[in-house]
Amino acid sequence: MPDIPIGMMAAVRIGAAFGLLWFGEPLLAAKVSLDASHWGNPAGEECVNCHTKSSAGLALEWRESAHAKAGVNCLDCHRAEATDPDALKHEGQVIATIVSPQDCARCHEVEFRDQQGSVHAEAYSLIKERIPAMADNLTGMAVQAAGCDQCHGSRVKVKGDGTLDPDTWPNSGIGRINPDGSKGSCSACHGRHLFSKAQAREPEACARCHSGPDSPDAEIFAASKHGMIFASQRHRMNLDSPEWVAGKDYTAAPTCATCHMGAAGKLPSTHDVGMRNAWALNSPVSQRQYLVLLEDGGKLEIPAGVPIPKRGEEIQKLDGGLAKVKAVVTPERRREVMSLVCLECHGKAFTQGFMKQFDNVVELFNTKFAEPAKAIMADLYQGGYLTPLAFDEPIEFTYWELWHDEGARARHGASMASPNHAWWEGMYLVGRNFYGRFLPQVREAAGAEAQAIIERHLTDEAGHGWLAHPDQVNPILGLGLDKGGGDG
Amino acid sequence: MARFLAAIPISRPIFIALILGGLAGMLFMVFLLEFDRYSSTNEFCTSCHSMTYVEEEYQKSVHYNPVSGVRAECGDCHVSEGVFSATWDHIKGGKDLWKQLFGANYDDPVVNALHLPEAAFATRQWFRETGSATCQRCHVLEAIQGKRADTAAIHREETQGKSCIDCHENLVHRHVPSQETFKRAAWNQMIEEEFGLTPGTAERLLAD
Numbered sequence: 001m002p003d004i005p006i007g008m009m010a011a012v013r014i015g016a017a018f019g020l021l022w023f024g025e026p027l028l029a030a031k032v033s034l035d036a037s038h039w040g041n042p043a044g045e046e047c048v049n050c051h052t053k054s055s056a057g058l059a060l061e062w063r064e065s066a067h068a069k070a071g072v073n074c075l076d077c078h079r080a081e082a083t084d085p086d087a088l089k090h091e092g093q094v095i096a097t098i099v100s101p102q103d104c105a106r107c108h109e110v111e112f113r114d115q116q117g118s119v120h121a122e123a124y125s126l127i128k129e130r131i132p133a134m135a136d137n138l139t140g141m142a143v144q145a146a147g148c149d150q151c152h153g154s155r156v157k158v159k160g161d162g163t164l165d166p167d168t169w170p171n172s173g174i175g176r177i178n179p180d181g182s183k184g185s186c187s188a189c190h191g192r193h194l195f196s197k198a199q200a201r202e203p204e205a206c207a208r209c210h211s212g213p214d215s216p217d218a219e220i221f222a223a224s225k226h227g228m229i230f231a232s233q234r235h236r237m238n239l240d241s242p243e244w245v246a247g248k249d250y251t252a253a254p255t256c257a258t259c260h261m262g263a264a265g266k267l268p269s270t271h272d273v274g275m276r277n278a279w280a281l282n283s284p285v286s287q288r289q290y291l292v293l294l295e296d297g298g299k300l301e302i303p304a305g306v307p308i309p310k311r312g313e314e315i316q317k318l319d320g321g322l323a324k325v326k327a328v329v330t331p332e333r334r335r336e337v338m339s340l341v342c343l344e345c346h347g348k349a350f351t352q353g354f355m356k357q358f359d360n361v362v363e364l365f366n367t368k369f370a371e372p373a374k375a376i377m378a379d380l381y382q383g384g385y386l387t388p389l390a391f392d393e394p395i396e397f398t399y400w401e402l403w404h405d406e407g408a409r410a411r412h413g414a415s416m417a418s419p420n421h422a423w424w425e426g427m428y429l430v431g432r433n434f435y436g437r438f439l440p441q442v443r444e445a446a447g448a449e450a451q452a453i454i455e456r457h458l459t460d461e462a463g464h465g466w467l468a469h470p471d472q473v474n475p476i477l478g479l480g481l482d483k484g485g486g487d488g
Numbered sequence: 489m490a491r492f493l494a495a496i497p498i499s500r501p502i503f504i505a506l507i508l509g510g511l512a513g514m515l516f517m518v519f520l521l522e523f524d525r526y527s528s529t530n531e532f533c534t535s536c537h538s539m540t541y542v543e544e545e546y547q548k549s550v551h552y553n554p555v556s557g558v559r560a561e562c563g564d565c566h567v568s569e570g571v572f573s574a575t576w577d578h579i580k581g582g583k584d585l586w587k588q589l590f591g592a593n594y595d596d597p598v599v600n601a602l603h604l605p606e607a608a609f610a611t612r613q614w615f616r617e618t619g620s621a622t623c624q625r626c627h628v629l630e631a632i633q634g635k636r637a638d639t640a641a642i643h644r645e646e647t648q649g650k651s652c653i654d655c656h657e658n659l660v661h662r663h664v665p666s667q668e669t670f671k672r673a674a675w676n677q678m679i680e681e682e683f684g685l686t687p688g689t690a691e692r693l694l695a696d
Contacts, residue, residue: 160678162665
């Protein structure tokens with residue numbers, strides 16, 4: 001890469017690195033401050049002539065883009081070095097099909113640094129241990145390429161003949177491991193080749209992956225008051241605006257990007273989409289999480305409850321390497337940062353009250369269902385009532401869905417203010433399946449020992465005491481009080 | 489005329505020699521034509537076992553089974569047109585025979601696959617040097633219409649200074665990257681995986 005971007009505004013750099021810790025002037029989406037001599041490769045003009053004919057749709061999308069208007073052509077993004085693993089010669093030029101985040105970083109350096117190490121960039125790495133149980137055993141390898149990897153990203157394989165292995169490509173999953181070693185795919189959110197700002201700001205940008213039973217965030221947003229207002233006031237969202245600061249450039253409603261990434265008041269925007277999340281909501285038991293920023297630009301999420309490293313300490317990264325801790329961001333700080341977005345439109349008490357309602361649901365899920373269920377499962381494995389193999393017993397599906405599907409829906413529903421998802425699509429199903437499926441399956445699996453196991457973990461304090469009063473009457477079933485039995 | 493001929497000091501034996509020489513020359517030309525024709529056929533080329541490997545991929549290609557029914561044989565693409573050029577190509581191609589007899593064991597599919605990239609590079613170079621002349625035996629620029637709307641326009645407008653090979657490669661035989669981006673280690677690894685060989689085998693075989 002001969003021309004590493006230089007001349008980025010120092011303020012943008014420092015602001016992006018420390019944006020969580022202090023807030024200076026409002027920092028907007030980083031402007032590319034490179035000199036235009038870095039792009040507009042003359043040889044790239046020729047690509048356009050032919051591709052306007054050979055793949056007209058693609059070329060026309062590019063023609064409409066901000067890239068085209070700034071003079072950025074095909075070769076500026078697709079050029080490669082002959083030594084790159086996926087380099088190929090095409091019409092006399094050495095290019096690569098895949099434009100990785102590292103390639104985009106030739107100009108968009110700040111976004112690249114934000115994104116590397118984020119929960120998005122790690123989306124493949126985070127689940128790769130689970131793939132054998134899910135994709136291989138439960139279904140088959142074919143679904144990994146067409147399913148899992150399309151959201152989580154694939155580990156792209158360049159075959160020895162220089163072609164991209166179709167088991168791993170095409171892929172624009174957000175945690176894609178690219179041939180150049182970088183993680184992620186900018187086009188997961190920024191549809192190529194138009195790379196429209198407005199498109200990436202739409203909630204639909206996230207819906208390809210954040211939808212469906214385990215993470216119905218698109219549905220949750222749409223069902224929330226925010227989503228309802230967005231849909232009806234879309235024309236007031238100023239989606240095409242070069243700067244897009246909540247409370248200034250638009251006020252009607254937030255989209256996903258607003259809260260999780262967007263600039264709001266003095267809060268700078270970020271391409272680390274998980275940075276403002278105080279909780280890990282997609283785990284068996286939710287933990288508040290610390291964000292550890294490393295000297296080498298890497299990041300680590302550390303759940304509360306385990307020892308938190310100190311500034312300057314050397315710690316081990318996920319890939320086994322060592323790095324010094326630059327800063328530790330507490331979950332409370334992350335919550336404050338997220339709340340700054342809310343405060344653009346809501347009062348402080350309102351915001352705090354909402355967050356309290358959200359936290360209460362997470363804690364209820366944890367203490368009443370997640371922790372007991374996890375402990376019961378551990379006992380069943382310990383006692384040899386279940387084989388260690390995942391998904392060869394019905395209770396394993398029940399437990400998996402309890403936290404991964406219904407539990408996640410409940411927690412996400414509460415986090416984004418969709419009452420329907422917090423309750424009917426979420427916690428109601430958690431309760432129904434905990435009492436109606438999970439516990440009966442525990443009894444089936446552990447036989448005579450089951451009652452002891454269940455009693456060990458289901459406490460009155462956690463909210464299970466009601467089971468001890470089978471004669472209590474309630475009209476809920478619609479049978480009428482007198483038929484409810486023992487109308488004491 | 490008779491006087492003119494009589495003026496040339498030509499004896500009877502010389503006359504006979506000239507007739508015989510002419511006949512021999514004609515026979516030689518016929519031989520060359522027949523030799524070039526026969527030695528351009530699939531049958532001849534694949535009479536060496538080593539050539540059957542490239543034949544496998546060729547038989548899956550459109551050039552072997554075109555909808556038009558016009559099959560391109562080995563020589564149609566790889567031997568120039570015209571008796572002199574064709575003969576010269578065959579003389580040059582004699583090095584393949586030499587290598588077959590005295591070089592590496594190309595009959596071994598692994599050795600064959602390991603050496604394939606260099607063969608592809610040399611062949612592409614030949615196509616570039618000849619201006620892809622053999623392609624144009626069948627593919628006439630003016631007649632290229634294609635199935636997509638703009639195929640004809642691309643060939644009309646985007647081909648200045650280029651010949652077929654500059655855009656079209658890996659059409660018939662196994663995919664080989666361009667020489668510039670070729671990575672020997674990656675190719676070796678792919679072949680080792682394909683044939684279930686332990687890592688390092690390819691390098692050893694190439695050194696033999």
